[in-house]
Amino acid sequence: MRNILLSNWNFLRITRLVLGVILIVQALQQQFWAAGLLGGLLLFQAITNTGCCGSAGCAVRPSDNRKKGGNLDSVEYDEVK
Secondary structure, three states: OHHHHHOOOOHHHHHHHHHHHHHHHHHHHHOOHHHHHHHHHHHHHHHHOOOOOOOOOOOOOOOOOOOOOOOHHHOOOOOOO
């Protein structure tokens, strides 16, 4: 856990931390709980170094076409009139 907190700080992680703290402070001053929830989410993401999709959640999976040995020449098409 200590390694996660102290390593791999980049621009977006610092931005999430700063915005989260600002939103939480503003939420406490204005008594607006929705901003506090958003600030808490951003603060959590900064501390745990995660994004909205988690670890590689938005990555595109490789095509299974190569694993099956198929190629584009073996695709059959039907003519639609």
